[in-house]
Amino acid sequence: MDALLVVALVVGLIVLIDLVPKLRLRHAIRSPFPDRYVAILEKNLPIYRRLPADLRQQLHRLVQHFLHTKDFHGCAGLSVNDEMRVTIAGIACLLLLNRKTRVYPELSSILVYPSAFLAPRTEIDESGVVSYHEDDLLGESWGDGRVVLAWDHVELGSRDFTDGHNVVLHEFAHQLDEESGGADGAPMLGSRRNYQRWASVFAHEFASLQAMIDHDHETVLDEYGATDPAEFFAVATETFFEKPKEMADRHAELYEELKKYYRVDPREWV
Template identity: 55%
Template sequence: MNPLLWIALVTLAIVFSLWFPRWRLKRALSRPLSADGLAILEKNIPVYARMPAPLQQQLQSLVVQFLYQKKFVGCAGLTITDEMRYTIAGQACLLLLNRQSAVYPELDTILVYPDEFVVTRNEVGPGGVVTPSANGLLGESWGDGRVILAWNHVQRGAADWTDGHNVVLHEFAHQLDSESGAANGAPYLPNVSSYRSWATVLLRDFDNLRHDAIYHQKSVMDHYGATNPAEFFAVATETFFEKPYQMAEHHEELYAQFLGYYKVDPRDWMSPPPDDAAQEPVFANYAPRW
């Protein structure tokens, strides 16, 4: 074969391989969210109706891209439905609003169980003895491109948007956290000074939550966030989106850090709680969830 022709064909193949996926994505994004999909967002994201129209449109576009790029797999006999797909995608994409971010670029697959699933891990005890341990979980975020969710708890999160418990927000916060290279409570931030202020505020409030958990003191955030900095970031994300007034009241600097990171203020979408509810922390017990 003529060398020039060979070079031209290789160049054409490279250009096509780069152009075609972008063209397909652009084509997918040009299609509006279906009426059924929109109805599911309105039903299972209670704050959606109160979001300004530009944010609603942005969320719809993110959901379309999420559903185009990610695969859903039903486990333990569960059949994936549109309600599952749109509910999970819609809640996950709330974390991406107003942010110049790819749509969970490391994520490929969402595994959905009907309810709590069991994971077996090896635990190393005294003397290096390894013992298998089975744990029931509601969700997990893995570093190999998978998120696992229990559908009944996704539904509970959709049914009550004010209790600070939302397995989708929690696990997808872990996905954001891990984009920086490790799930350690420090996601991608714009510059070194941002990391300094982030670390100062989050480590202080993490230590305070650990104190509350040890001594069974009430707190705005679930004591599960005292497990480690990664869980603290995920629990704080749940609190930011579901209990924004209480978080701003009791963790003013932490709330400001999350405002800067997530680029939205959930208080704009929610009515203030009664005065006593805004003042009173609610979580009083350490309760492992995922």
């Protein structure tokens, strides 16, 4: 066979191998959104009905992209079904509305437990002594392309979308945070000026939350946000979507930063 023909065939094969997954993804995104998925979102995501039509259509496309590109795995005997997949995808994709995104490009798998799961921990104290223990967790975002969730708390958080607690919003905020290279409370913001403004507002609000907790003051933001900057961003994201009016009233600058980043104003959905 002619050498040039062999080269052409190899190149064509490479192009085809690269093109087929893209065509399948495009087909998945453009396919009609199933009525059973709509029913799941209406049942498990109360704000879905309040979204403007254009945002609902965006959400449909993002959910189909998410479901096509992420693998779900049931753990501890749990069998993952469409309700679980669509509920998790729907909440996670709320964070992507109106934004140019590849839909959590570093994420490959979602591990779903029926309830709180044990995660091993290693700690080293000031004297260098290493200790091992296990924590009960409701969710966790890992840097290796996995998110772990407890389904009973996914259900609890999705159906009460006003209490400021939502494990899916929390863990997927961590995924966005990690896209900038590490979980430090500052996701990809696009410019130095944006980072400077973000750092100023978030540092002030983080210190303020710690001070309020130290003095036993009531807070809109969950106390867990005072743990470190990464947890503060995740908790602030939960509050932004679930308690937007309270947050805007009591933490106006923080709310505005999150509104610029997420490019939506959840107060319009209440």
